[in-house]
Amino acid sequence: MFRHVLVRLRALVRRDAVEADFDEELRYHLDREIERNLARGLSPEEARRAARRGFGDLYAVKDEARETWQWRWVDELAQDLRYAVRSLVAQPAFTAMTLLALIVGIGVNTSLFAALNAVLFRPWNVTDARTVVRLLSHHPRHGYGGLPIASASYFTEYGRTIEVAFSQRFYRVTLDETITGEPVAVALVSGRYFDVLDVDLIAGRAFAGHEDAPRAPTAVAVMSHALWSERYAGDPGVVGSTIRLDGVTFTVIGVAEESFLGTGADRIDVWAPLSAMTLLRPTDSANLARLTDPEWCCYDVYARLSPGSTHEQVSAELSTLFRQFSVGAAQDGIDVAVTGTALVDHPEERERAARIVAISLAALGSILLLACANVSNMLLARGTARQGEIAVRMAMGAARGRVIRQLLTESLLLAGIAGLASVLLTPVIPRLVMRLRGQRVPANLDFTPDGTVLAYAMTIAVFAALIFGLAPAFRGTRVSVSETLKGHNARVSGRFPLQGVLIGVQVAVSVALLMTAGLLLRGLDRAGSLDLGFRTDGVTALRVQVPPNAYDPAGERRFFDELLQRLEAAGVRVGMSSLMPLGDARNFTDFVVPGATPDASQAIPVQDATPGYFDVLGIPVLVGRTFRPGDRDLGAILVNESLARLYWPDRSPTGQSVIIGNRPREVVGVVRDAQLNGIGSRGPMYFSPFSANSEGVGEPPVILIPSSLASSAAAVVRAADATAFTEAIALSDQAHHSLGDARGSARLAGVLAWLALLLATSGVYGVISYSVEQRRSEIMIRVALGARPREVVGLVLRRNTSPIALGIVVGLVLSAGGSIVLSSQLYGLNPLDPAALAGVAAVLLVAGAAASTIPARRAVRMDPVAALHQE
Amino acid sequence: MGQKKKIDLLQGTLDLIVLKMLRAGPANGWQLTQSIQVVSKGALDVNYGSIYPALRRLEGQGWVTGRWAMSENNRRARFYALTAAGRKQLATEREQWERFSHALGLILETD
Numbered sequence: 001m002f003r004h005v006l007v008r009l010r011a012l013v014r015r016d017a018v019e020a021d022f023d024e025e026l027r028y029h030l031d032r033e034i035e036r037n038l039a040r041g042l043s044p045e046e047a048r049r050a051a052r053r054g055f056g057d058l059y060a061v062k063d064e065a066r067e068t069w070q071w072r073w074v075d076e077l078a079q080d081l082r083y084a085v086r087s088l089v090a091q092p093a094f095t096a097m098t099l100l101a102l103i104v105g106i107g108v109n110t111s112l113f114a115a116l117n118a119v120l121f122r123p124w125n126v127t128d129a130r131t132v133v134r135l136l137s138h139h140p141r142h143g144y145g146g147l148p149i150a151s152a153s154y155f156t157e158y159g160r161t162i163e164v165a166f167s168q169r170f171y172r173v174t175l176d177e178t179i180t181g182e183p184v185a186v187a188l189v190s191g192r193y194f195d196v197l198d199v200d201l202i203a204g205r206a207f208a209g210h211e212d213a214p215r216a217p218t219a220v221a222v223m224s225h226a227l228w229s230e231r232y233a234g235d236p237g238v239v240g241s242t243i244r245l246d247g248v249t250f251t252v253i254g255v256a257e258e259s260f261l262g263t264g265a266d267r268i269d270v271w272a273p274l275s276a277m278t279l280l281r282p283t284d285s286a287n288l289a290r291l292t293d294p295e296w297c298c299y300d301v302y303a304r305l306s307p308g309s310t311h312e313q314v315s316a317e318l319s320t321l322f323r324q325f326s327v328g329a330a331q332d333g334i335d336v337a338v339t340g341t342a343l344v345d346h347p348e349e350r351e352r353a354a355r356i357v358a359i360s361l362a363a364l365g366s367i368l369l370l371a372c373a374n375v376s377n378m379l380l381a382r383g384t385a386r387q388g389e390i391a392v393r394m395a396m397g398a399a400r401g402r403v404i405r406q407l408l409t410e411s412l413l414l415a416g417i418a419g420l421a422s423v424l425l426t427p428v429i430p431r432l433v434m435r436l437r438g439q440r441v442p443a444n445l446d447f448t449p450d451g452t453v454l455a456y457a458m459t460i461a462v463f464a465a466l467i468f469g470l471a472p473a474f475r476g477t478r479v480s481v482s483e484t485l486k487g488h489n490a491r492v493s494g495r496f497p498l499q500g501v502l503i504g505v506q507v508a509v510s511v512a513l514l515m516t517a518g519l520l521l522r523g524l525d526r527a528g529s530l531d532l533g534f535r536t537d538g539v540t541a542l543r544v545q546v547p548p549n550a551y552d553p554a555g556e557r558r559f560f561d562e563l564l565q566r567l568e569a570a571g572v573r574v575g576m577s578s579l580m581p582l583g584d585a586r587n588f589t590d591f592v593v594p595g596a597t598p599d600a601s602q603a604i605p606v607q608d609a610t611p612g613y614f615d616v617l618g619i620p621v622l623v624g625r626t627f628r629p630g631d632r633d634l635g636a637i638l639v640n641e642s643l644a645r646l647y648w649p650d651r652s653p654t655g656q657s658v659i660i661g662n663r664p665r666e667v668v669g670v671v672r673d674a675q676l677n678g679i680g681s682r683g684p685m686y687f688s689p690f691s692a693n694s695e696g697v698g699e700p701p702v703i704l705i706p707s708s709l710a711s712s713a714a715a716v717v718r719a720a721d722a723t724a725f726t727e728a729i730a731l732s733d734q735a736h737h738s739l740g741d742a743r744g745s746a747r748l749a750g751v752l753a754w755l756a757l758l759l760a761t762s763g764v765y766g767v768i769s770y771s772v773e774q775r776r777s778e779i780m781i782r783v784a785l786g787a788r789p790r791e792v793v794g795l796v797l798r799r800n801t802s803p804i805a806l807g808i809v810v811g812l813v814l815s816a817g818g819s820i821v822l823s824s825q826l827y828g829l830n831p832l833d834p835a836a837l838a839g840v841a842a843v844l845l846v847a848g849a850a851a852s853t854i855p856a857r858r859a860v861r862m863d864p865v866a867a868l869h870q871e
Numbered sequence: 872m873g874q875k876k877k878i879d880l881l882q883g884t885l886d887l888i889v890l891k892m893l894r895a896g897p898a899n900g901w902q903l904t905q906s907i908q909v910v911s912k913g914a915l916d917v918n919y920g921s922i923y924p925a926l927r928r929l930e931g932q933g934w935v936t937g938r939w940a941m942s943e944n945n946r947r948a949r950f951y952a953l954t955a956a957g958r959k960q961l962a963t964e965r966e967q968w969e970r971f972s973h974a975l976g977l978i979l980e981t982d
Contacts, residue, residue, distance in 0.1 A: 021949075022923070022927070024947070024949075025900060025948075026920070026923060028899070028900075028901065028942075028946060028947070028948045028949070029900050029901045029919065029920075029923070031946075032901045032944075033901070033919070035944075054918075054919050055918065055919050055920040056918030056919065056920040056921060057918075057920070058920065060920075061918075061920035061921060061923060061924060064921070064924035065923060065927050068924060068927045068928045068931050
């Protein structure tokens with residue numbers, strides 16, 4: 001079999017050579033025959049003729065042989081393609097319309113795939129990227145997480161399945177300037193980072209191993225090519241000079257190559273050794289522990305695999321090593337998991353991304369389906385116009401299969417062109433969509449199509465071609481040759497109501513999309529007017545940022561305590577917290593209630609607050625008391641209603657003791673639930689007394705204050721520290737902003753839905769008006785026989801409403817399914833929203849009615865005698 | 872021409888004949904035509920030309936292999952040899968043929 005194919009393949013590629021080969025073989029035979037005949041005493045002329053006679057028909061022989069090495073279908077395909085190109089060029093309007101619909105359908109799907117590819121599948125842009133992996137801890141109960149920074153050097157030293165493990169941590173710092181300047185992105189990386197990733201330096205050198213010693217940090221830095229050319233105009237003299245990062249002096253030792261933008265989502269401007277953490281944040285006493293403590297979790301750790309080792313081997317070896325290294329890991333039975341590098345490489349985030357992609361795929365797949373139905377309809381209509389041509393071809397002996405194949409080639413060609421155009425569009429569309437959703441496009445997000453994207457586009461193009469091309473090809477060739485050639489427009493009505501199905505599908509899909517988009521938009525309205533459980537109107541948040549390294553942690557706490565006193569002394573009730581209401585940052589801690597169910601510790605959101613916090617935001621204390629001075633040392637906490645219900649459903653929580661981070665705490669009161677962690681965030685949370693900079697990292701504290709007093713409060717801040725930087729944000733804006741993601745999705749769904757409605761309306765109009773045109777003679781005969789025009793138009797109308805109605809019902813069922821998936825975005829809205837449904841149904845019914853009425857009216861008004869003559 | 876009437880070749884039997892001839896050893900197309908003439912004592916009406924597409928077909932099936940070599944008169948000729956698969960095919964076709972001719976014989980003998 002294989003040989004069989006080989007012979008033919010060789011023939012395909014080198015057809016001339018094969019034929020020459022065969023000719024030589026035949027010539028040998030004839031020459032030998034002539035020689036034999038001459039030897040028998042025939043004249044040269046007779047000898048030649050006898051040899052030819054004995055041989056038979058030379059051309060027939062050659063033809064027969066050719067069949068053994070040719071794929072006839074290749075020739076036929078070329079023929080079909082030529083024919084398809086000619087017929088598409090001959091009808092530019094038809095070609096443009098179908099291509100447009102297909103590019104929309106295939107384009108949106110390919111772009112989604114390209115985005116998916118860029119985020120989930122494309123590894124880091126480094127040499128031999130497949131051998132670089134992310135290492136994660138896997139806790140049997142809490143799932144995936146980071147690893148201690150110190151584990152990287154332990155793994156490097158003892159691991160045989162990996163060459164080097166390394167870590168990275170990102171900071172935003174000021175460069176040579178004050179706090180108001182545009183911050184630059186710094187990555188602190190393990191010492192051998194550049195060597196491991198095989199990144200070339202265009203000037204200077206990479207870090208030396210000893211420069212990353214946790215106890216002897218060196219203030220050296222490598223600069224990105226971008227920063228080097230933007231700020232230093234590509235001056236090679238920058239190597240050896242010094243820069244100031246957050247006021248700390250570093251010596252520039254090298255400049256990275258241009259193509260290397262770092263190994264995070266965003267472009268990195270400066271790299272420094274991980275140990276430089278202690279230099280960059282001198283007041284943070286936890287830095288040494290962060291760098292050396294086997295129990296100090298959770299950071300991003302990566303590794304370069306040894307040649308030939310698999311993810312499973314690495315995971316097995318490092319799990320063992322990690323349990324030797326870390327007491328906590330041994331106690332909890334933590335494994336080391338291995339994943340490839342990608343922009344999103346955390347397994348749980350990947351899962352979340354995959355869920356979003358699945359929803360989008362369903363939506364975009366239905367757009368493709370709609371486009372297919374649309375094109376299918378256009379082909380069907382054209383098939384009728386081409387009946388004459390097809391009948392001629394079949395009359396001249398073309399087999400039906402051959403004609404079907406030829407029509408399908410046309411479909412494949414159309415889809416193929418649309419597929420290629422879609423691939424060319426992939427760098428554009430995802431960017432556009434992200435902008436529409438109000439998202440920033442990270443520097444390392446690369447949407448350039450690769451082989452995978454091309455293969456995907458072509459695969460769905462072929463599927464699309466079969467979906468939209470198969471039915472019209474079969475329907476179009478089912479012609480009665482003699483009738484058509486005699487000049488009758490012999491419409492062969494099939495038992496299968498193809499046009500009804502096409503109408504139904506288009507209506508159903510667009511109803512489903514429009515309903516879903518409508519629901520998202522209305523859900524958004526509702527979210528805007530929801531009671532969040534705290535006041536957003538008339539409250540302003542002041543973010544107060546003191547220059548980095550200006551205070552040690554105790555000093556910073558003191559500064560904010562004094563600031564609070566000053567503000568309250570001015571007679572203003574203010575609230576302070578480390579977390580912005582509705583902000584992005586969130587803290588969780590393990591919460592244990594001795595002797596209670598649920599018995600296992602739970603990760604509960606926590607935030608710190610001053611007593612005034614609850615007053616300013618209008619969150620009432622329901623039981624017990626609010627915070628008061630001294631609560632910080634007492635270990636007092638306030639819980640919200642949900643948390644109280646969870647642990648103490650039948651008694652008062654006040655006075656109960658709980659254990660948080662191995663420290664006993666006492667519940668002193670219960671406050672009403674408030675969605676401080678984002679709109680829709682319900683559930684348990686608790687509050688601890690305000691403590692500025694308690695975690696050593698994170699965002700500056702916020703002061704919450706009635707908006708009317710915001711400017712005077714800012715003056716008080718300036719008086720306390722002239723270098724402090726204050727940013728004022730109205731909480732109502734913050735609420736608006738926190739809906740940004742949902743708003744973006746809804747807007748996107750809206751655009752898609754309008755696209756769908758446009759496609760469906762034009763499709764429904766096309767199918768119906770075409771079917772009415774076909775029945776023109778029937779209509780005219782009815783009129784000629786005395787039927788009243790109005791009745792005839794009514795008849796046509798009725799006939800076309802049932803597939804539309806059926807489509808609406810199916811679409812409703814689909815959108816009900818969609819709303820279950822999207823329920824988290826609907827903020828409690830009833831998925832079967834009658835107002836949205838009525839609107840959609842009305843649009844489609846009007847389109848259908850218009851499509852039936854206009855051609856029917858035209859038919860009714862025609863002079864039957866003249867028209868019948870024309871036929 | 873006053874000669875004994877020649878027998879037309881039955882459909883598909885040319886392949887069997889070629890395989891059988893190659894059983895004796897590799898040969899080029901011309902040699903095969905000569906052997907068929909000699910062995911069948913000139914009774915078969917074979918257009919010599921039709922043997923060449925047949926050889927190519929058998930090559931495509933993997934039953935024979937063809938390669939260029941020097942013939943006995945020092946010219947390049949394409950020589951064909953039976954493959955193992957060809958040997959098996961010959962046995963199959965031969966058995967089929969024998970069953971067929973036996974059955975035909977039975978039918979023709981009944982009166």
